[in-house]
Structure formats: structure tokens, C-alpha cells
Amino acid sequence: MTQTSDYNFAYLDEQTKRMIRRAILKGLAIPGYQVPFASREMPMPYGWGTGGVQVSAAVLRPEDTFKVIDQGADDTTNAVSIRTFFERTAGIETTTTTGDATVIQTRHRIPEEPLSEGQILVYQVPIPEPLRFLEPRESETRKMHSLEEYGLMHVKLYEDISRHGHIATSYAYPVKVEGRYVMDPSPIPKFDNPKLGDMAAIQLFGAGREQRIYALPPYTNAVSLDFEDHPFEASKADHPCGLCGAEDSYLDEVIIDDDGTRMYVCSDTDYCEGRRAAGFVGAMAQAGDGEILTTQRELEITA
Amino acid sequence: MDAQVLTGGFSDPAIQAASAFRAVMEAMARPGTIFPITGAVPPAPLSPAAGAVLLTLCDADTSVYLAGAMDCKAVRTWLAFHTGASVVGPAVADFAVGAWDDLGALSQYPVGTSEYPDRSTTLVIELAEMNATGATLAGPGIQTTAQFSLPDVKSFQANNQLFPLGLDFIFTSGDDVAALPRSTQVS
Numbered sequence: 001m002t003q004t005s006d007y008n009f010a011y012l013d014e015q016t017k018r019m020i021r022r023a024i025l026k027g028l029a030i031p032g033y034q035v036p037f038a039s040r041e042m043p044m045p046y047g048w049g050t051g052g053v054q055v056s057a058a059v060l061r062p063e064d065t066f067k068v069i070d071q072g073a074d075d076t077t078n079a080v081s082i083r084t085f086f087e088r089t090a091g092i093e094t095t096t097t098t099g100d101a102t103v104i105q106t107r108h109r110i111p112e113e114p115l116s117e118g119q120i121l122v123y124q125v126p127i128p129e130p131l132r133f134l135e136p137r138e139s140e141t142r143k144m145h146s147l148e149e150y151g152l153m154h155v156k157l158y159e160d161i162s163r164h165g166h167i168a169t170s171y172a173y174p175v176k177v178e179g180r181y182v183m184d185p186s187p188i189p190k191f192d193n194p195k196l197g198d199m200a201a202i203q204l205f206g207a208g209r210e211q212r213i214y215a216l217p218p219y220t221n222a223v224s225l226d227f228e229d230h231p232f233e234a235s236k237a238d239h240p241c242g243l244c245g246a247e248d249s250y251l252d253e254v255i256i257d258d259d260g261t262r263m264y265v266c267s268d269t270d271y272c273e274g275r276r277a278a279g280f281v282g283a284m285a286q287a288g289d290g291e292i293l294t295t296q297r298e299l300e301i302t303a
Numbered sequence: 304m305d306a307q308v309l310t311g312g313f314s315d316p317a318i319q320a321a322s323a324f325r326a327v328m329e330a331m332a333r334p335g336t337i338f339p340i341t342g343a344v345p346p347a348p349l350s351p352a353a354g355a356v357l358l359t360l361c362d363a364d365t366s367v368y369l370a371g372a373m374d375c376k377a378v379r380t381w382l383a384f385h386t387g388a389s390v391v392g393p394a395v396a397d398f399a400v401g402a403w404d405d406l407g408a409l410s411q412y413p414v415g416t417s418e419y420p421d422r423s424t425t426l427v428i429e430l431a432e433m434n435a436t437g438a439t440l441a442g443p444g445i446q447t448t449a450q451f452s453l454p455d456v457k458s459f460q461a462n463n464q465l466f467p468l469g470l471d472f473i474f475t476s477g478d479d480v481a482a483l484p485r486s487t488q489v490s
Contacts, residue, residue: 009317018362021324022397025360026421028331029471029484031443035421059328061321146417178443178486180467202332217332217444217486 010057011089016040020058020213024204027215032177032222033145034128034212042208049082050208052105052124059120059204060086060103065093067101072109072250072267079107098270108171110192112249112271115201117218123186125207128214130174130184150182153225161230170235175222182225183214190224191234191250197222239264242284244275307377311344312385313358323359327473330482335440335451337433340480346377352475353400353427360425361398363387368396368424371405393424400427403454409461414468423470423485430454430476442487451481459489 008014016038023037042050060066066086070079074096082105083094095101098113105122115121127133131141134152144150153174160168173190175197177183185196186205196203196216203216216222226232237251242263249271251264263284266272276285313319319342326340345354361367367388369378374390382388393399393411406426415423430452437452438459451474453459462469462485469485483489 009321014316014320015362015364017320017324018360019364021328022360022365023421024328025331025425025471026423028328028444029486030420030467031486033420033467036419059321059325061325062318142418202328215332217484219446220443 007089009062009090010060010086011042012040012054012057016054017058020054023213024055024058024215027204027213028202028217030181031216031220032175032181032183032214034207034214037211037213039208039211044081044085046209047126048078049105049107049124051206051210051213052107052122052208053082053085053206054208055122055204055206055213056082056086056103056105057090059122060090060092062090062092064102065095065100066090067095067098067104068106069104069109069111069268069270070107071252072111072271073269075269096270097274098268108187108189109250109267110188110195112246112266112268113274114195115199117200119201121199121201121203123188123203123205125184125186125205125210125212127172128184128186128205128207128210128212130172130182145181148180150176150225153182154227157225157227157230161227167226167230167232173232174225176225177216178221179223183216183222185222189236189250190232191236193222193224193232194234237264241266241272241275241282243282244272244280244285245282246272246275246280307346308380308384311346311354311381313342313355316358319355320359323355326480327356327359327482330473330480331444331471331484333444333449334442334483334487335435335445335449335481337435337479337481339478340475341478346381348372348375348429349378349381349400350429350475351478352480353429356427356473356475356480357382357388357398357400358385361386361388363389365397366391366395368393368399368401370399370401370407373401373405373429396424398425398427400429402429409458409470412470414462414465414470417468420467420469423468425471425473427473427475428454430474433474433476433479433481439490440483440487441490444484445487451483453483453489456489459483459487463488 023035068079070076098111172187224232249266326338343354412424440449472483474481
């Protein structure tokens with residue numbers, strides 16, 4: 001295995017880090033505005049969190065404890081590989097416990113456990129421009145942001161209502177930051193949107209391929225766009241977690257046999273494990289071993 | 304060459320710059336809150352905190368305006384050796400360093416354009432002392448309100464009126480750093 005000393009601390013060279021750091025400061029000064037930066041090639045493909053990794057590399061200190069989640073899970077490929085990447089190149093402590101982490105890099109979720117001051121949440125962002133699917137030209141979307149011309153976004157939400165009867169956008173739901181910039185919160189489920197605003201932690205967003213960094217300082221106002229007669233609603237699957245019984249967490253739907261039997265489990269694995277360790281038992285788990293009851297009949301009995 | 308030129312930089316650049324940046328970032332994210340920042344021993348009149356800020360953020364890609372007493376041989380040569388940043392006038396500066404009275408009218412610094420509001424100057428203002436009294440701050444990064452010993456009120460109010468354009472300020476004094484982004488309302 002390569003040793004830490006073979007790399008500069010946290011992989012990136014110092015000049016690159018300074019460039020990213022300057023972009024982060026401007027991002028914090030103009031909440032929700034996408035700051036262009038000279039994104040570097042990273043030793044992982046675009047779409048695997050190259051933006052988040054660069055932002056993390058620019059903010060990490062040796063004394064930090066680092067956590068990575070991918071759709072809420074600590075143990076998926078993306079999370080494990082990024083965690084290992086910084087263990088090797090920065091020699092930092094890593095953890096899966098949300099409360100113990102000082103820097104959390106996330107792909108598409110906000111941890112269930114409220115974050116505190118002193119923590120930093122780094123988002124991996126695929127498409128930073130909320131208007132991109134409505135207007136493909138960067139020159140135009142930049143002009144629309146400068147003129148605060150966001151009518152098109154409301155038309156999109158209105159078309160959702162006219163077609164589906166409700167706002168069907170369920171992830172990457174746009175927010176307006178401090179009454180000025182419309183921002184893409186990255187593809188987090190809209191269930192997480194209410195946590196974006198007034199968070200105690202610093203939120204940094206990095207888009208590697210698209211070369212943009214943006215930020216939300218702590219206690220910043222971020223309002224999900226909606227209409228008076230169709231107010232924003234944070235939605236989730238209407239079930240408790242099958243393993244820990246939580247009714248307040250965002251759930252993944254998992255098909256567990258050939259008959260299409262489904263179970264719903266917390267997407268935030270650390271939250272779920274913490275609850276089970278504290279003695280909470282869901283309808284599909286047995287105390288202690290977490291063994292799953294899989295037959296349809298047993299499901300119906302417990303339902 | 305004066306030996307002082309060669310010393311006073313970060314002895315462990317990657318690590319010390321990382322810690323210094325976190326102090327600056329926390330300061331910019333929580334306007335008016337004071338954080339310790341160390342690692343640099345720059346020549347007078349630069350304070351250790353201002354030296355650390357410059358070492359952390361400046362390099363050959365950035366330009367710096369040295370205002371008033373800052374524009375001296377000791378600072379120029381130290382900055383050139385440790386960062387490679389070019390010294391320029393206020394109208395094109397990425398960073399400006401100096402005492403509040405020396406920095407002059409804020410209107411001479413670029414405030415960005417409506418399409419690229421990030422292309423604005425960051426002013427590093429040396430204060431004799433700073434503490435959590437004085438002007439009241441509110442806005443992003445502040446839960447309710449904060450107090451900070453700003454050297455002036457009207458200029459910062461006018462700067463906030465320009466939002467999303469405007470200047471961002473980093474305050475340094477001794478080993479302490481604080482900041483005031485353009486988004487903060489001052490009263």
C-alpha cells in the first residue's frame with residue numbers, strides 16, 4: 001500500500017488547494033452562487049465525486065475525522081473508496097459515526113442526525129446548474145442568475161402540477177437561498193430539503209466535471225420553491241424502517257425475494273445502526289442479530 | 304538579501320496552510336466570530352495573522368495591493384519570496400492588505416460583475432485590536448445577531464447594498480482572524 005508520505009497532504013498540490021480555497025471563500029460570501037474553479041483530474045472517474053473529493057482535500061486538516069456516505073450508506077463502493085483514498089493520502093482518522101465526524105462528504109443525502117457547529121458537510125454534485133435542463137446554454141443560465149430570472153423554474157414546477165396533479169420533482173428539488181440565488185441542492189431527496197436551511201454546519205458543494213463550487217454558510221435561509229396552493233412537502237415512503245422501526249427517517253425500498261416482497265430500511269445506515277444498538281427493533285428484524293423475516297406471510301402478520 | 308525575507312513562512316506548508324485556511328473559512332462562514340490563526344512570522348507591519356492569510360490564499364495566480372505602510376520593501380520582498388503574488392494597484396487587485404485608513408475608498412476596488420460576482424477584491428484589514436463589541440451583524444452564518452468591532456459602519460452597509468456584488472473583508476489582529484462577507488447586514 002502507498003504510504004501517506006508519498007503524496008502531498010490530502011493528495012492535491014498546494015497551488016490547486018489555494019485555488020479551491022479561494023473559490024470556497026467566495027462561495028461562502030455569496031451563498032448559492034456557483035463559483036467557477038479549475039477542477040483537476042482526480043484518480044477516479046467523473047461522476048464518482050471528483051468535485052466533493054477536491055473540496056474535501058482543500059478543507060481537511062490532519063486532526064479531522066472524516067466520514068463518507070453514499071445515498072446515506074457508509075459501506076457502499078463510492079463511500080469506501082473515497083474514505084480509503086483520504087486514509088492513504090492524508091493519513092486522517094475516518095469514522096462511520098455521524099456525531100464523531102468533523103468533515104462529512106456525502107453523495108445525495110443529508111445525515112438524519114442533526115449536524116453541529118464545527119462540522120462540515122461536503123456534497124458531491126453532478127449538475128450544479130438548477131436551470132440546466134430548462135436552458136442548456138451556460139451563457140444564458142448565467143445571465144438568468146444575474147437577472148434573477150427564475151420564471152422558467154416555476155413554469156417547470158407548474159407543468160409538474162398540470163401533468164401529475166402535484167409537484168412531481170422528488171430529488172434535486174431547487175431552493176432559493178437568502179431570497180436571491182436559486183440553487184441545486186445536488187440530488188438529495190426532497191425529504192432532506194428542510195435540513196438545508198438554518199443548519200449549524202457549513203455546507204460546501206463541489207461539482208468536478210462541471211467545475212463549480214458553491215456553499216451555504218451556517219444558519220442560511222434556503223427555501224424550497226413552491227406555490228401558495230401547492231406548498232412544498234418533504235415526502236418519504238409511508239412506512240417505518242423494517243430494521244429499526246424509525247418513522248422519521250428517509251427510507252430505501254429493497255426488493256428481497258422473487259415474489260417482489262419489499263422492505264423499507266433507513267437509507268442512513270449509521271442512524272439505523274445507532275437505533276438498533278439502542279434497542280429499537282423494526283417489524284422485519286429480530287432483536288440482536290438483525291435477521292430479516294422474508295416471507296410475504298410474515299410481512300402481512302406484522303403489517 | 305535580507306535573511307528575514309527567507310524566513311517566516313510556513314515551516315510545514317501543507318499542514319499549516321490547511322489549519323490556517325480552516326480558521327479563515329470558519330471566519331468567513333460565521334461573520335464577526337474571532338478565530339486564532341498561526342504559523343506565519345511575517346515582517347512588520349504585517350501581523351502574524353495577516354501573514355498567514357496571505358500565505359494560505361495568495362500565489363502567482365493572484366495579485367495583491369499593499370496599502371499605505373504595507374507597501375514597503377520588507378513586505379514586498381517577503382510576499383514575493385513566499386507567495387510569488389504580484390503587487391498591483393487597487394483597481395485590479397484580488398487581495399488588498401492594509402490598515403483601514405490606508406485602504407482608502409472602497410469604490411476603487413472591483414466588486415465583481417453581475418454574471419461573475421466572485422471576481423471581486425478580498426480586503427485583508429489590519430486592526431489594532433478586535434473584539435465582540437460594536438456594530439451589530441446579521442445575515443447568513445449568524446444565528447441571530449453578532450457583534451464585532453468594525454472600523455466603520457456606513458462603508459460596510461453600502462457594500463452590503465451591492466449584494467450579490469461587493470467586497471469581502473478579512474480582519475486580522477495579532478494571531479486572530481475574523482471576516483465580514485458582503486452578505487452581512489451591518490447596523
